[in-house]
Amino acid sequence: MRSVALVVALALTQSPAATPVPPVPRVIADGTYLIPGAMLPDRGPDGNTVVFMAPAGLVVVDTGRHLWHSDAILAFAAARRQPIGAIVNTHWHLDHSSGNQRLKAAHPDARVYTTNAVDRALAPGGFIARSLASARAQAPDPKAPPTRGEETALFLRTMETPQALRPEVAIAATGAQRLAGRALSVHVADDAVTDADLWIYDEATRVAVIGDLVTLPAPFFETACPARWQAALDAVWATPFTLVVPGHGAPMTREAFDTYRRAFAAFRSCVGSDRAPAACAAGWTTGVEALLASDGDRKQATGYAAYYVEFLRTNGGASPDCRVKQPAPARLR
Numbered sequence: 600m601r602s603v604a605l606v607v608a609l610a611l612t613q614s615p616a617a618t619p620v621p622p623v624p625r626v627i628a629d630g631t632y633l634i635p636g637a638m639l640p641d642r643g644p645d646g647n648t649v650v651f652m653a654p655a656g657l658v659v660v661d662t663g664r665h666l667w668h669s670d671a672i673l674a675f676a677a678a679r680r681q682p683i684g685a686i687v688n689t690h691w692h693l694d695h696s697s698g699n700q701r702l703k704a705a706h707p708d709a710r711v712y713t714t715n716a717v718d719r720a721l722a723p724g725g726f727i728a729r730s731l732a733s734a735r736a737q738a739p740d741p742k743a744p745p746t747r748g749e750e751t752a753l754f755l756r757t758m759e760t761p762q763a764l765r766p767e768v769a770i771a772a773t774g775a776q777r778l779a780g781r782a783l784s785v786h787v788a789d790d791a792v793t794d795a796d797l798w799i800y801d802e803a804t805r806v807a808v809i810g811d812l813v814t815l816p817a818p819f820f821e822t823a824c825p826a827r828w829q830a831a832l833d834a835v836w837a838t839p840f841t842l843v844v845p846g847h848g849a850p851m852t853r854e855a856f857d858t859y860r861r862a863f864a865a866f867r868s869c870v871g872s873d874r875a876p877a878a879c880a881a882g883w884t885t886g887v888e889a890l891l892a893s894d895g896d897r898k899q900a901t902g903y904a905a906y907y908v909e910f911l912r913t914n915g916g917a918s919p920d921c922r923v924k925q926p927a928p929a930r931l932r
């Protein structure tokens with residue numbers, strides 16, 4: 600057990616990290632706003648939030664992880680004197696859904712629309728259940744930055760109400776939905792980033808909101824099935840969208856999205872070959888070169904890609920949490 604003196608000394612030397620400022624919403628299309636996520640040093644990421652203005656309030660797509668992110672969503676609703684009528688989670692990853700609980704507490708009539716995929720992640724042996732067990736077993740590390748402890752505390756607090764991550768309206772199949780009175784086309788991608796992801800296409804504005812089907816500097820394969828993920832990118836491409844909002848990073852044009860889609864297919868094909876991990880990683884970075892802003896981004900892109908080559912090869916071409924066997928990569932149409 601740690602002595603009182605040590606705890607006091609730690610309290611004196613480790614002042615809590617400054618709270619980041621909430622993200623600033625900006626309009627991206629008629630009646631459509633982006634509340635941008637962020638990736639801050641030594642913290643888990645926040646995914647992007649998109650807000651659609653609807654006849655019966657706001658449709659909020661993804662709710663972030665940190666309090667300052669959900670604060671920005673709540674402030675947006677308060678400033679416009681609008682209730683949140685619907686919460687959509689593109690997928691259950693906690694950087695997209697941790698804010699559900701706070702939004703529901705302030706807007707009890709908001710209904711959560713997502714797939715049932717979170718149930719397997721929460722069940723014993725599932726991805727979230729395993730993460731929770733390891734977070735609880737983790738001994739505090741006095742050398743770790745104070746943000747690390749804050750991130751773990753936030754995760755544990757989120758897991759006090761896992762019910763808030765579950766759908767109130769489970770979406771199982773692609774189709775037209777009326778969310779808070781606004782017509783939106785809601786697509787289900789099975790076995791892509793998770794067991795089942797949602798993405799939205801809005802015919803009125805030609806905006807697509809696709810969650811982590813696109814993330815930069817690299818795709819995050821932790822829970823993924825790459826084959827159907829690639830098929831989901833093709834399905835997004837088949838809609839006449841003019842702007843696509845990824846799970847992380849700035850909104851993209853069709854051209855930028857296609858650059859990503861092609862680099863994804865090439866990376867998957869490289870993973871399925873016997874080429875060296877460094878070659879696949881370099882290929883990824885070259886493929887998305889036009890989408891990366893800095894040398895730092897390029898370095899990170901290569902680092903992530905090299906890691907995921909090994910991760911995917913070790914597990915038969917997919918995450919160990921993927922339920923479906925991966926077919927060989929097909930040629931891109």
Ligand SMILES: [Zn+2]
Nearest residue numbers: 646694811846
């Ligand atoms: Zn994410």
